[in-house]
Every structure is written in C-alpha cells, then in structure tokens.
Amino acid sequence: MSAAAVTLRLGHLYPGEMNIYADRGNIAVLERRLAWRGLGLEVTGIGIGDPIVAGAHDLFYLGGGQDRDQAVVAEDLARTKAGALREAVAGGAAGLCVCGGFQLAGHGYTGTDGSRMPGVGILDLDTVAGPTRLIGNLVIEAELDGERRSVVGFENHAGRTRLGPGSRPLGRVVQGHGNNGEDGLEGGVTGRVIGTYLHGPLLPKNPWIADTLIGWALEHRTGAPVALAPLDDTMEEEAHAAAVARATRRRGR
Amino acid sequence: MTAPSVTIARAAGRLSRRLGRGGGTSLPGKVLLKLRPQALSELGRELPRGVTVISATNGKTTTARLVASCAREAGWDLVANTSGANLLSGVATALLDAQGRRPAPEAGLFEVDEAALVEVARQLRPRVLLLMNLFRDQLDRYGELEHLAALWTRMVAELPASATPVLNADDPAISALGAGRRGVLTFGIDDTSVALDALPHAADSTRCRLCAHPLTYDLVSLGHLGHWRCEGCGAARVSPDVRATRVTLHGATGIAVRIETPQGPVEAELPLPGLHNAYNATAATAAAIAMGIAPDAIARGLAASPAAFGRGERVTLDGRRLVLLLAKNPTGANETVRTVLLDPEPPHLLIALNDRTADGHDISWIWDVDYEPLLARAASLTLTGDRAHDLALRMRYAGHPAERMTVIPDPEAALDHAVATAPAGGTLYVLPTYTAMLGLRETLVRRGVAEAFWRER
Numbered sequence: 001m002s003a004a005a006v007t008l009r010l011g012h013l014y015p016g017e018m019n020i021y022a023d024r025g026n027i028a029v030l031e032r033r034l035a036w037r038g039l040g041l042e043v044t045g046i047g048i049g050d051p052i053v054a055g056a057h058d059l060f061y062l063g064g065g066q067d068r069d070q071a072v073v074a075e076d077l078a079r080t081k082a083g084a085l086r087e088a089v090a091g092g093a094a095g096l097c098v099c100g101g102f103q104l105a106g107h108g109y110t111g112t113d114g115s116r117m118p119g120v121g122i123l124d125l126d127t128v129a130g131p132t133r134l135i136g137n138l139v140i141e142a143e144l145d146g147e148r149r150s151v152v153g154f155e156n157h158a159g160r161t162r163l164g165p166g167s168r169p170l171g172r173v174v175q176g177h178g179n180n181g182e183d184g185l186e187g188g189v190t191g192r193v194i195g196t197y198l199h200g201p202l203l204p205k206n207p208w209i210a211d212t213l214i215g216w217a218l219e220h221r222t223g224a225p226v227a228l229a230p231l232d233d234t235m236e237e238e239a240h241a242a243a244v245a246r247a248t249r250r251r252g253r
Numbered sequence: 254m255t256a257p258s259v260t261i262a263r264a265a266g267r268l269s270r271r272l273g274r275g276g277g278t279s280l281p282g283k284v285l286l287k288l289r290p291q292a293l294s295e296l297g298r299e300l301p302r303g304v305t306v307i308s309a310t311n312g313k314t315t316t317a318r319l320v321a322s323c324a325r326e327a328g329w330d331l332v333a334n335t336s337g338a339n340l341l342s343g344v345a346t347a348l349l350d351a352q353g354r355r356p357a358p359e360a361g362l363f364e365v366d367e368a369a370l371v372e373v374a375r376q377l378r379p380r381v382l383l384l385m386n387l388f389r390d391q392l393d394r395y396g397e398l399e400h401l402a403a404l405w406t407r408m409v410a411e412l413p414a415s416a417t418p419v420l421n422a423d424d425p426a427i428s429a430l431g432a433g434r435r436g437v438l439t440f441g442i443d444d445t446s447v448a449l450d451a452l453p454h455a456a457d458s459t460r461c462r463l464c465a466h467p468l469t470y471d472l473v474s475l476g477h478l479g480h481w482r483c484e485g486c487g488a489a490r491v492s493p494d495v496r497a498t499r500v501t502l503h504g505a506t507g508i509a510v511r512i513e514t515p516q517g518p519v520e521a522e523l524p525l526p527g528l529h530n531a532y533n534a535t536a537a538t539a540a541a542i543a544m545g546i547a548p549d550a551i552a553r554g555l556a557a558s559p560a561a562f563g564r565g566e567r568v569t570l571d572g573r574r575l576v577l578l579l580a581k582n583p584t585g586a587n588e589t590v591r592t593v594l595l596d597p598e599p600p601h602l603l604i605a606l607n608d609r610t611a612d613g614h615d616i617s618w619i620w621d622v623d624y625e626p627l628l629a630r631a632a633s634l635t636l637t638g639d640r641a642h643d644l645a646l647r648m649r650y651a652g653h654p655a656e657r658m659t660v661i662p663d664p665e666a667a668l669d670h671a672v673a674t675a676p677a678g679g680t681l682y683v684l685p686t687y688t689a690m691l692g693l694r695e696t697l698v699r700r701g702v703a704e705a706f707w708r709e710r
Contacts, residue, residue, distance in 0.1 A: 020389070025617070069460075204650060
C-alpha cells in the first residue's frame with residue numbers, strides 16, 4: 001500500500017470520560033497534519049463496554065479524566081479491553097496516553113486510601129498517589145527514535161509514577177516535576193506507545209511528537225517506513241518558544 | 254464595630270490608592286483579618302436584613318450587580334463588593350468601607366469566589382445563598398469540579414434552617430445540593446426557544462449525581478445546563494419556583510425576559526446580551542425574591558443595571574464601538590462566541606489570553622472552546638496576551654489560515670491594530686481572560702474612554 005491514499009485509523013478510548021485536559025486538541029493536530037499531507041484520519045470512539053476489534057486501529061489515544069470517571073474507565077479497561085489492547089500494541093499499533101491515560105497504561109494506581117485501580121500494562125510503570133498535586137508548566141528534553149528535542153506542556157497530577165525496566169522515559173525534566181518530582185524523568189515509552197503527564201494539549205506545540213506518532217501509525221498501516229512531507233511549523237515553533245520562556249520565568253504574575 | 258484594627262486597616266486602603274496600587278479593594282480587608290480574625294462575622298452580624306452571598310463559576314459579578322440594583326430599587330441600603338474583589342479579604346474590605354456610613358447599611362450582598370465560598374459562608378452566615386452553576390474552570394487552581402461540588406454539598410448541609418439556598422434547577426450538580434433540605438428556592442429557564450442542538454464538547458457533569466448513569470437532556474440551554482433526567486434512577490430536574498418563561502435575545506446588545514415567581518411575574522429589558530445573561534437575570538430574580546423584594550422593584554432593578562466592567566461593557570474608542578466580553582473558561586467562552594454570533598455583521602475580533610494566577614496557569618482550556626463558528630464568520634482576527642501564540646495555534650488547527658489572523662502579544666499594540674482594522678462606526682468584539690481584561694481596561698481608562706472599576710457603583 002502506498003502512503004499516498006492512506007487513511008489512518010485512530011481508536012479514541014473513552015472520548016466521553018477521558019477528555020478533561022483538552023484532549024481533542026491532540027486529535028485535531030493529528031487530523032490536520034495528516035490532511036495537510038493529503039492523508040486521512042478516521043476517528044472511532046471506543047467507549048464503556050465497547051470491544052476493541054483486532055487489527056482495526058493503527059493508533060490509540062487515551063486522555064485524562066476526573067477521578068470519578070477514571071475509576072469507571074479503569075474497571076472497564078480491565079474487563080473489556082486490556083487483552084485486545086495489549087495484542088494491538090504488540091502488533092505494532094501506536095499509542096498516546098496522557099495524564100490519567102498515562103497512569104492507566106501502566107500496571108495500576110494506588111490511591112491515598114490504599115485502594116488499587118488496575119492498569120492495562122502496555123507501559124512498564126506503576127503509580128502511587130502522593131500527598132500533593134504536582135502542578136505547573138513542564139519542559140523536558142525528550143528523545144524518540146534517537147532524536148532529541150525540547151518538549152513543553154503543563155502538568156497537574158497527584159500520582160507519583162515510577163518506571164520499570166520495560167519502559168524508558170520520554171525525556172528528562174528541564175523545568176517542572178515530571179513523573180514523580182524526584183528522579184528527573186518524564187513519561188514512559190515502550191515500543192510505539194508514548195505515555196506522558198504533558199498536556200496543554202501536548203501535540204500543538206510539539207508537532208515533532210505528532211509526526212513521530214503519525215510515522216509509526218503509517219508504518220503499522222502500510223507495513224513499511226514512510227517518509228513524511230515536511231510542513232511549515234513556524235507558528236508551532238513560536239508557540240513552543242513562548243511557552244518555554246514562560247515556564248522558565250518565575251511563576252505568578 | 255469600632256476598634257483600632259478598623260482604623261489601621263482603613264488607613265492601609267487609603268495608602269494603597271494613593272500609591273497607585275489599584276483601588277484598595279482587598280488590602281484593607283487583609284490587614285483587618287490579620288488583626289482581627291473574627292471581624293467578618295462581627296461586621297456581618299451588624300446588618301439587620303442579613304447577608305446574601307452569591308457564587309458560581311460564571312456570572313457571579315453580573316448577578317451580584319443585578320441583585321444590588323433590585324435591592325436599591327426596593328429602598329435597601331447595601332454593603333456590597335461589586336468591584337469583583339471576591340475573596341475573604343475583598344468581602345472584609347467592603348464591610349470595612351461601610352463602617353460609620355450614614356445611613357448605616359441594612360444588608361450585605363457579596364459575590365464570592367467558588368473556592369473561598371465555604372469559609373466566607375461559615376463566617377458570614379448568609380441568610381440567602383445563591384449558587385448558580387459549576388463549570389470546568391482553572392483545574393490547576395480549583396481542582397476538579399467534583400471536588401468543589403463535594404465541598405459545597407457539606408456547606409449547604411451545614412447552613413442553619415433559617416437560611417435559604419437559592420439553587421439552579423437546570424444544573425444537575427447545583428440542584429443536587431438541595432437534596433433532602435426544606436426551604437430551598439429553585440430557578441431555571443423554561444423557554445424552549447433557547448435550546449442548543451446538542452451538549453457542547455465542554456459540557457461537564459453529564460452523569461447522574463445519584464447513580465452515575467449518563468443523563469438524558471430534553472433541552473440543553475448552556476454548557477451542561479438544561480432540562481435533564483436520569484433514565485437509570487428516575488432523578489430529574491424539578492420544575493423551578495422561579496422560571497424564565499420567555500427569553501428574547503436582541504442581537505448582541507441586550508435581552509428581554511419574562512420570569513414567573515411565587516410573588517408574581519417580572520418583565521424586563523436588560524442591556525446585557527446573550528442567554529447567559531438571561532440566566533443571570535433569572536438567578537438575580539430568585540435571590541431577590543428570597544430576600545423579600547417585590548417583583549416590581551426587581552423588574553426596575555434588572556432594567557436599571559448597566560453591564561459590569563468587562564462583562565458586556567461597551568466603550569467607544571477612535572469611532573469604533575468596543576464590546577468587552579470576559580471569556581475565562583470553556584463554557585463562558587462558548588457563550589461569548591454565541592453572543593457575538595447574534596450580531597448579523599461579520600465580527601471584528603480581538604481575543605486575549607493570559608496565564609497569570611487569576612487566569613489559571615493552564616491554558617489548555619482554549620482547546621475545549623468551540624471557536625469554529627466564529628472563525629467561519631470573522632471579518633478580522635487579532636490575537637494577543639501572554640499566550641497569544643497558543644491562541645494562534647488553536648485557530649490554525651481549527652482550520653483558520655495564518656494569513657487571516659494577526660498575532661501581537663503586546664495588548665496595547667494589538668488593541669490599536671484591531672481598532673484600526675475595524676471600520677469607523679463599526680464594532681470590535683474583545684474577548685479577554687480576566688487579567689487581560691483588566692490590562693485592556695487600564696489602557697481604556699488611561700485614554701479616557703472607560704471608568705476605573707473601583708469608581709463604579
């Protein structure tokens with residue numbers, strides 16, 4: 001299959017519940033950047049109780065939700081989707097999991113009351129609720145496919161996430177807290193699945209990550225590496241630079 | 254109360270004004286509460302007609318001004334914080350400023366920040382507590398909506414039986430606060446002509462508060478407000494005590510409402526545009542009824558109240574009419590978009606995004622706003638503020654071409670550009686976040702076309 005007429009198939013997990021941090025901005029970026037290259041994006045919402053059809057998706061998206069919704073989602077993920085999702089990513093499908101979605105992509109989440117919410121384990125990491133929320137602008141030095149870039153966004157999470165040997169970090173914290181505020185790491189990557197606390201949303205100011213995900217998903221779709229046509233990212237770069245300047249300046253006013 | 258603490262705190266306010274540090278709308282209260290932590294309840298107790306407190310994510314400043322206007326029409330002498338200083342210190346400053354005033358004020362009327370509300374209510378013991386809505390707003394500051402809803406539930410449960418909670422029947426989260434309580438007054442909109450086609454993307458709170466089943470809406474009016482019911486457990490919106498039965502939107506300039514109350518109907522034309530102001534008028538009417546104000550005074554009060562600063566306020570600059578429409582969270586911004594679209598002319602737009610403490614540091618909310626219908630009709634688009642470049646990306650990924658927008662982070666330069674782009678005699682719609690609005694107003698005050706907010710009544 002040539003890349004010329006390809007439509008990528010995005011499985012948007014729990015669009016009704018996991019959308020608290022403007023997650024639709026990430027989807028809009030994927031859609032536009034594909035369209036500008038003459039490629040399509042077909043978004044399928046996968047909600048509570050819906051099965052994941054084997055081989056039907058090149059890319060999955062899982063965003064963040066309110067605590068109440070996240071508990072409902074965790075239970076449904078474990079019961080109706082975990083196996084199929086693990087198989088899909090083992091078969092080379094890409095994934096982006098943000099904030100609450102990042103936590104659920106790991107092994108699980110232990111609350112302050114000791115309660116345990118299961119994860120799907122497509123990333124090797126585990127999360128424990130901390131005593132305070134880690135909030136603020138976040139700048140990291142990220143590495144994907146051997147390339148290093150500055151990535152910027154906003155974090156707001158109570159969970160302290162620690163990586164196991166099966167996931168490597170998305171990047172190192174330059175400014176902000178990251179996974180747990182202690183080890184200087186941010187996010188987690190295994191295969192073609194990226195998890196991160198960065199929202200803002202993530203992709204508009206970091207189109208490099210969007211294009212990496214698109215490249216991975218196209219490779220899943222077509223079976224071969226695909227070279228993406230470059231785009232004019234002047235506005236993205238301006239917004240990125242302004243956000244980094246804002247993050248490294250003193251907070252407040 | 255006369256105490257040295259009062260004298261010192263008032264001196265601090267005069268000093269603040271003289272030093273040009275704004276209107277001194279918070280500092281004296283801060284000093285007072287430091288010197289005398291129980292001052293709020295002491296000063297509140299001195300008011301013979303008691304205190305009314307108003308809170309909401311959106312609409313509290315405008316609604317407080319409407320209620321104040323109704324109370325004045327009824328001949329009440331009020332102490333109020335209508336300048337928008339709505340934390341504990343702002344309320345204390347307003348009470349402090351009223352000390353020694355002749356005639357002595359009879360009642361207090363305060364709009365209070367959602368997060369500060371629980372403490373203000375505990376200290377002030379309001380006789381009427383108007384709670385209007387809870388929308389997703391500043392997650393980094395207020396936390397999740399669920400968190401605030403839980404705090405408010407406890408607060409309402411702890412109100413004395415003599416107090417009247419005035420609750421929005423159309424907001425499932427607010428309506429639930431009155432469960433099991435007697436003496437609640439409810440309000441809502443019953444005019445079906447205001448309905449949206451579907452729940453907007455930014456809608457929150459769309460699951461049943463009792464059984465978590467997704468809610469069914471027979472009518473969506475605004476955000477997640479509307480005529481809701483749960484097919485899971487049978488919970489449903491109550492038919493409200495105070496209900497707007499006719500809402501007419503006069504373009505982007507004003508509204509007319511007919512509101513039925515247990516004391517008789519209220520009809521009024523307001524110079525405030527948009528459906529959100531119909532909610533504000535209905536909420537204000539319900540609060541005024543709970544305070545014991547008669548419908549004829551309410552009708553006069555609604556009609557007489559000008560727009561609050563930055564909230565539908567109009568000024569003229571260089572022959573162009575500027576309409577300032579504060580837009581600080583997804584639902585509020587969606588309503589300003591809806592209001593601007595009521596203008597039959599393609600709108601000239603200046604959108605300003607700051608990320609300071611009072612705005613919230615997290616600007617991701619702009620991606621939850623439905624700007625698309627506005628962009629489709631925009632005659633010009635100027636973007637400004639600390640995060641102007643983020644706004645530009647939001648519009649770019651909405652499909653708006655780069656050559657049809659101008660990005661000028663400096664607000665004053667952006668204002669001049671946007672004004673010059675609009676034709677003489679035309680209208681420029683300004684959609685700023687809170688601190689961006691204050692900054693733009695400072696410019697307008699300096700140029701002599703607007704009044705400083707602390708000089709407004």
